[in-house]
Amino acid sequence: MTLALALLLALFQAPKPGTYELPPIAQVQERELVDASGARVGFPGLAPGQVAVVAFIYRGCHEATGCPASLALLRELDRRVAADPARAARVRLACVSFDPKSDTPARMAELRDLMAPQSDWRFLVPDGRKALANVLRDFGQDVVELEGGAKRHVMKVYLVDDSLRVRNVYAAGFLDADLVLADIDTLAPPH
Amino acid sequence: MTPGRHALGLLGIFCAAMLAHAARADETCLSPFMPKITGQEDYVYVYTLGVAGLGDGNDKLVTLGANPNRPGYGKVVSQVSMPGRHEAHHGDFTDDRRFLWLGGLDTSEIFVFDVATNPGKPKLAKRISNFVAKSGGVVGPHTFYALPGRMLITGLSNAKDGGGKTGMVEYSNAGEFIRTIWMPTGAEYGYDARVKPDLNRMLTSSFTGKKNYMRPLGDLMGDAEAMKKFGNTMVVWDFHARKPLQTLAVPGAPLEIRFALDPRHYYAFTSSALTGRLWGIFRKDDGSFEAVDLAPIGDPAKPPLPVDISLSSDDKFLFVDSFVDGTVRVFDVSDPRKPVVVHEKKIGAQVNMVSQSWDGKRVYFSSSLLSNWDKSGADDEQFVKAFSWDGKTLEPLFAVDFKAEKLGRPHIMRFGQEGFWAGTSSPTVGEGE
Numbered sequence: 001m002t003l004a005l006a007l008l009l010a011l012f013q014a015p016k017p018g019t020y021e022l023p024p025i026a027q028v029q030e031r032e033l034v035d036a037s038g039a040r041v042g043f044p045g046l047a048p049g050q051v052a053v054v055a056f057i058y059r060g061c062h063e064a065t066g067c068p069a070s071l072a073l074l075r076e077l078d079r080r081v082a083a084d085p086a087r088a089a090r091v092r093l094a095c096v097s098f099d100p101k102s103d104t105p106a107r108m109a110e111l112r113d114l115m116a117p118q119s120d121w122r123f124l125v126p127d128g129r130k131a132l133a134n135v136l137r138d139f140g141q142d143v144v145e146l147e148g149g150a151k152r153h154v155m156k157v158y159l160v161d162d163s164l165r166v167r168n169v170y171a172a173g174f175l176d177a178d179l180v181l182a183d184i185d186t187l188a189p190p191h
Numbered sequence: 192m193t194p195g196r197h198a199l200g201l202l203g204i205f206c207a208a209m210l211a212h213a214a215r216a217d218e219t220c221l222s223p224f225m226p227k228i229t230g231q232e233d234y235v236y237v238y239t240l241g242v243a244g245l246g247d248g249n250d251k252l253v254t255l256g257a258n259p260n261r262p263g264y265g266k267v268v269s270q271v272s273m274p275g276r277h278e279a280h281h282g283d284f285t286d287d288r289r290f291l292w293l294g295g296l297d298t299s300e301i302f303v304f305d306v307a308t309n310p311g312k313p314k315l316a317k318r319i320s321n322f323v324a325k326s327g328g329v330v331g332p333h334t335f336y337a338l339p340g341r342m343l344i345t346g347l348s349n350a351k352d353g354g355g356k357t358g359m360v361e362y363s364n365a366g367e368f369i370r371t372i373w374m375p376t377g378a379e380y381g382y383d384a385r386v387k388p389d390l391n392r393m394l395t396s397s398f399t400g401k402k403n404y405m406r407p408l409g410d411l412m413g414d415a416e417a418m419k420k421f422g423n424t425m426v427v428w429d430f431h432a433r434k435p436l437q438t439l440a441v442p443g444a445p446l447e448i449r450f451a452l453d454p455r456h457y458y459a460f461t462s463s464a465l466t467g468r469l470w471g472i473f474r475k476d477d478g479s480f481e482a483v484d485l486a487p488i489g490d491p492a493k494p495p496l497p498v499d500i501s502l503s504s505d506d507k508f509l510f511v512d513s514f515v516d517g518t519v520r521v522f523d524v525s526d527p528r529k530p531v532v533v534h535e536k537k538i539g540a541q542v543n544m545v546s547q548s549w550d551g552k553r554v555y556f557s558s559s560l561l562s563n564w565d566k567s568g569a570d571d572e573q574f575v576k577a578f579s580w581d582g583k584t585l586e587p588l589f590a591v592d593f594k595a596e597k598l599g600r601p602h603i604m605r606f607g608q609e610g611f612w613a614g615t616s617s618p619t620v621g622e623g624e
Contacts, residue, residue, distance in 0.1 A: 011390055011478075021434035023370045025260075025340050025363050140340060140364050142287040144612055152612070154287045156224060156339055169340030171224045171286060174388035179431065 014178035017185035028138040033096065033124040034130070036109040039071035043124055043135070044094065044160050050090045051167075051188050052160040053180060056141050058151050059107055062146035065172060066155050071095065073157060073170075076177045077117055082118035087181075090188040093121040096135060098143050098151045100126050139166065161174060161187050218549045218606055220449055220501060221387055222337040224286045229549040233258040234268065234310060234607035237575055238293050240562050241276040241600040246597030250279040252293065252304055252313055253598055254607070255575060255591055262607070265577070265589030267596055269312040273302050278405070278562060281603045283335040285364050287343060289612065290316065291605065292342055292481075296331030297405060299323050301344075303366060307612040317366050323350050325368040326360040328399055334383045340364055345384045348401035350407075353402035354449055355380035355420055359433075375435040380422030385448040385459065386430050392480075393430040394459055394472060396445040397422020408564040421465060425472065428481045440484040441470055443601075448472075449502040449509070451527070458527050462487075467494025469511065471527055486530050488520060489513055498560060501545045508582075510545045514560050517542045519585070521546055536578075536585050540570040546604045549579070554578045554585060559594075559600030575601050 061067035097103035126132040143153040249272040256263030277295025289307035301319035330345030346357035358373040380397035427437040443466030457474035495513035521534040577588040
């Protein structure tokens with residue numbers, strides 16, 4: 001760790017959960033996606049009192065500060081959520097592929113095995129371009145397909161409540177697991 | 192370092208092949224949440240105030256060619272008129288840089304342009320006409336600042352008395368109102384807002400209300416009571432919680448704010464318009480901030496009304512435009528507490544905004560401040576001028592005369608690039624249910 005990064009980590013402190021508001025930013029819809037076993041499942045598919053952390057990724061992304069970074073954030077959240085059973089019951093993690101052509105359920109299962117989730121972490125793919133367009137439009141997630149198959153997009157991670165409202169968006173300008181956990185506990189406080 | 196922990200910070204905004212021309216920080220002052228053009232810009236988008244009797248008289252978004260290797264260099268390549276005159280002023284892109292939001296200080300109308308589909312020919316995509324009602328009375332949308340998934344808009348005034356008490360308003364990228372945050376007691380005026388995500392801090396500055404900024408400058412300057420109604424404060428906020436933490440005394444209307452870009456630099460600059468001073472806002476060891484009066488801008492006996500500032504991407508040079516003398520002064524701010532003027536150049540009879548490219552090699556200036564504050568007669572020059580910068584001097588590249596072109600009064604400038612969003616397809620457009 002560089003001195004600069006160490007200083008940054010020392011300077012940032014996530015706010016105390018419940019001391020601030022997260023007004024709704026957008027309304028998404030319940031959609032049907034395909035999970036890593038090939039089964040059709042509801043997305044986000046939340047039970048009352050649950051929140052979801054959603055990242056759009058694709059396996060062909062090789063930019064270290066792009067999809068791998070959002071996957072790294074989800075992986076850290078997965079471990080920290082799993083370590084707290086009360087919180088784990090309130091949180092679902094989901095990564096949704098931009099690339100239904102290449103990211104088959106079997107490929108998403110490989111990714112799941114790599115990540116070895118310890119909490120409720122789902123690996124999902126839309127069933128074709130139309131299904132992808134619907135879910136991207138819901139979230140306002142941009143993407144452009146380039147020659148060669150790369151997907152140009154601004155990397156974002158979304159926090160969704162049980163009324164299917166986006167309550168925060170995290171971007172590459174600042175990804176921080178402490179902050180996401182504070183937001184989770186603000187929306188779905190521990191009893 | 193913990194995986195996924197912040198400090199990706201100023202690096203990766205885009206996934207996929209975008210880092211070739213989009214990487215760290217800003218093209219001079221854009222939101223840290225937005226991808227940047229780090230190479231040659233192809234276009235300069237110029238938000239332009241309409242002038243009665245000049246062309247169609249309407250406000251416009253004018254697109255200038257800025258790439259010497261493309262057709263239309265130094266020329267108007269497209270223009271889109273907005274119906275009416277709204278005191279066209281500031282604007283900025285959404286976090287994905289697909290849309291350019293522009294605000295009118297008089298009518299509080301907001302125009303949203305699609306700049307992704309055809310970067311050389313922006314198209315009006317949405318008009319927001321109920322900003323005042325939705326926000327609960329905020330008037331004069333000024334700074335547009337991209338946050339993830341939404342737009343933060345600072346106000347200048349209010350609908351109740353047209354004074355300087357105001358707030359900040361958030362909209363979703365889709366154009367839906369989210370919330371209003373009123374400025375705190377004792378620091379009610381607003382102007383600019385800038386965020387340092389790694390510190391979870393936001394800074395805001397303060398100007399004046401609609402009754403003052405829509406008034407002819409000569410009348411206003413002669414009204415001692417009215418001249419008391421300018422902001423003298425900056426506010427330090429808990430950015431994530433949107434809660435004010437600290438009010439700093441910065442007399443004389445502190446305007447544009449520029450945070451240093453190096454993640455190890457915990458300071459920002461601003462200029463106070465009425466007192467003609469350069470200020471530094473420094474983080475102290477205890478985490479609080481202090482405002483430090485750093486230097487005069489021009490002759491302290493005749494403050495030249497500094498207006499816009501632009502910090503280079505290496506935090507070395509600060510360009511400071513002053514309206515009255517039409518001059519830019521370049522400060523070396525390598526030592527941020529001891530700025531030194533290293534270059535000075537008269538740009539025109541009046542000058543307002545300054546925008547520099549990410550590589551610092553090109554600097555653009557525009558002339559108009561406010562419709563009722565611009566100079567008159569021969570001094571009412573209206574232009575965009577491009578210069579090269581080699582670290583020592585500014586040399587002319589091209590100039591566009593906005594009067595001769597029958598366009599109006601040019602104000603804020605933002606950059607566009609052909610191919611920034613080019614791809615074989617975009618699943619978000621024209622598909623789905």
